[in-house]
Amino acid sequence: MSARFLSPTLRRTPGAGRFLASFLGTALAWLALAAPAHALPSFARQTGEECAACHIGAFGPQLTPHGMRFKLEGYSETDGKSGKIPLSAMLVASSGHSKADGNSTPSLQEASLFLGGRLADHLGAFVQATTDGHAQGKFSMDNVDVRYARTVDLKDGDLLLGLSLNNNPSVTDPLNTAPAWRFPYMSAELQETPSPLLAGGMEMQVGGANAYALWNNVYAELGLYRTLPSGFLNDVNVDLPDQKISGVAPYWRLAYLKDNHKDAWSVGLMGMNTKLVDRITGGPSDKYNDIGVDATYTYLGDRKNIFGLNAAYMHERQTLDASDDGAKVNLNRFDVSGSWHYDNTYGLTAGLFDTSGTGSENDSRGYILQADWTPWGKEGSWGAPWANVRLGVQYTGYTKLGNYDDKASDHNTLYGFIWTSF
Amino acid sequence: MADRKSIVTAALLILAAAQAPAFAAGDAGKGQGVFKEQCAECHSVEAGRNRKGPSLFGVLGRAPGSVADYEYSDAMKANAEAWSEARLNDYISHPRRVVPGGKMKYDGLDDAGDRADLIAYLATLH
Numbered sequence: 155m156s157a158r159f160l161s162p163t164l165r166r167t168p169g170a171g172r173f174l175a176s177f178l179g180t181a182l183a184w185l186a187l188a189a190p191a192h193a194l195p196s197f198a199r200q201t202g203e204e205c206a207a208c209h210i211g212a213f214g215p216q217l218t219p220h221g222m223r224f225k226l227e228g229y230s231e232t233d234g235k236s237g238k239i240p241l242s243a244m245l246v247a248s249s250g251h252s253k254a255d256g257n258s259t260p261s262l263q264e265a266s267l268f269l270g271g272r273l274a275d276h277l278g279a280f281v282q283a284t285t286d287g288h289a290q291g292k293f294s295m296d297n298v299d300v301r302y303a304r305t306v307d308l309k310d311g312d313l314l315l316g317l318s319l320n321n322n323p324s325v326t327d328p329l330n331t332a333p334a335w336r337f338p339y340m341s342a343e344l345q346e347t348p349s350p351l352l353a354g355g356m357e358m359q360v361g362g363a364n365a366y367a368l369w370n371n372v373y374a375e376l377g378l379y380r381t382l383p384s385g386f387l388n389d390v391n392v393d394l395p396d397q398k399i400s401g402v403a404p405y406w407r408l409a410y411l412k413d414n415h416k417d418a419w420s421v422g423l424m425g426m427n428t429k430l431v432d433r434i435t436g437g438p439s440d441k442y443n444d445i446g447v448d449a450t451y452t453y454l455g456d457r458k459n460i461f462g463l464n465a466a467y468m469h470e471r472q473t474l475d476a477s478d479d480g481a482k483v484n485l486n487r488f489d490v491s492g493s494w495h496y497d498n499t500y501g502l503t504a505g506l507f508d509t510s511g512t513g514s515e516n517d518s519r520g521y522i523l524q525a526d527w528t529p530w531g532k533e534g535s536w537g538a539p540w541a542n543v544r545l546g547v548q549y550t551g552y553t554k555l556g557n558y559d560d561k562a563s564d565h566n567t568l569y570g571f572i573w574t575s576f
Numbered sequence: 577m578a579d580r581k582s583i584v585t586a587a588l589l590i591l592a593a594a595q596a597p598a599f600a601a602g603d604a605g606k607g608q609g610v611f612k613e614q615c616a617e618c619h620s621v622e623a624g625r626n627r628k629g630p631s632l633f634g635v636l637g638r639a640p641g642s643v644a645d646y647e648y649s650d651a652m653k654a655n656a657e658a659w660s661e662a663r664l665n666d667y668i669s670h671p672r673r674v675v676p677g678g679k680m681k682y683d684g685l686d687d688a689g690d691r692a693d694l695i696a697y698l699a700t701l702h
Contacts, residue, residue, distance in 0.1 A: 202627040207617040220617040223681075233627055234647030305681075307672075312681065415614050456612040533620060 202233035212531030229278030240271030607697025
């Protein structure tokens with residue numbers, strides 16, 4: 155199981171739910187093709203493995219090295235048995251409180267359907283459609299990552315080669331330092347703080363074709379992104395962006411991933427250069443040049459106590475010819491988080507975030523503390539591998555919010571969630 | 577003369593013991609930890625529960641490619657030598673060298689002590 159867990163900003167149009175119909179149609183086609191005994195498969199069912207094999211804390215999306223490998227191999231590895239249906243679902247109920255926003259009553263925060271798993275030899279998909287409590291049952295396209303991957307035996311080890319079609323820069327990444335997958339994995343609808351364009355600024359609105367390779371612990375990836383056609387975005391209930399990518403925007407990633415089984419570490423670089431122009435009239439462009447560095451360390455041991463540390467820094471240089479008379483803006487974003495999981499059941503995570511740059515409105519910083527309980531997801535757990543649940547409580551504290559006029563700490567948020575998948 | 581024979585016999589026994597595979601002295605308790613670190617993501621120790629790799633319950637002494645309901649590679653099916661301690665030791669050291677073309681994507685366990693502990697643990701799974 156792996157999902158886009160950070161609550162997305164859903165971009166919906168009043169149009170009909172054709173995407174949901176299409177998704178369900180595909181799902182029913184798979185049901186018709188597969189053995190009826192396997193009604194609701196997931197990655198765990200496909201591989202015969204426990205959730206904890208691929209996910210730290212037995213719940214997504216925090217990946218173990220084994221889980222990273224599964225992702226890079228195109229979600230297509232199996233236990234050799236056929237008849238698995240690549241469908242899953244996810245529900246999140248939550249409640250929150252902040253001084254600025256008051257209390258929210260416990261309610262459905264979001265629900266997702268997934269086409270997730272092996273479609274054919276070497277071909278797999280992770281396609282998510284999501285609705286939330288405000289969407290009146292309409293589903294929108296969420297993360298999409300369809301992969302084809304092959305492993306070539308070389309004298310000095312395996313060479314893994316893959317292709318991905320996706321809709322979010324960095325959703326393809328195996329590490330939890332990538333913007334699409336970093337802590338917090340589930341959160342309240344928090345205050346929006348300035349963020350580089352690469353960190354979620356184009357999600358769901360673009361289409362990317364990426365090629366990647368893993369050889370001798372070196373991971374390299376190159377992707378080319380374009381804004382998706384307006385008609386398609388309407389069909390999948392995603393809001394149209396004001397600006398579109400001019401030409402193609404290149405995304406690149408380079409990382410060294412070392413898996414010692416007892417522990418694992420990585421260091422990496424990523425970047426993206428994007429020119430945005432008015433979606434309808436074109437004209438001058440706003441340029442966003444992003445470059446980031448990240449590092450991780452995970453102690454796994456015998457999986458009784460797992461410790462993780464993730465750190466990422468990204469610098470963005472903006473030249474705003476279209477929207478601000480050629481103004482030049484710098485933006486820096488730093489995220490670090492540390493986690494401890496006991497028995498893949500009890501988890502504690504602490505994170506810090508800091509944004510700074512040109513203009514005081516870009517200065518924001520704060521911290522996030524989370525405690526969670528994941529009772530299932532292990533071999534022999536109740537309902538395995540059909541059901542899993544995580545209960546968590548999270549506190550986000552702001553020490554600075556440059557783009558808000560009121561006191562930063564008034565936005566401090568206490569948030570509780572029940573997050574289940576099956 | 578008898579004393580001399582005894583000394584030679586004792587020396588040979590000591591030499592044999594010294595050359596015996598390290599797994600003879602493995603610690604099954606430590607081996608369980610090695611199993612969790614190195615093997616448990618792909619292999620279960622429950623009988624009949626296969627993951628990406630077959631169940632390792634009763635692996636010691638069984639014929640390769642013999643777990644029911646598991647789809648082995650052709651290379652593993654062609655591997656005729658039963659899983660003795662020595663054979664397991666070789667395989668765990670260099671899986672791709674011992675069974676070229678096999679499915680197991682594992683580079684091997686270099687530490688002889690860890691291998692001995694792991695095999696001692698696998699020997700308890702009956």
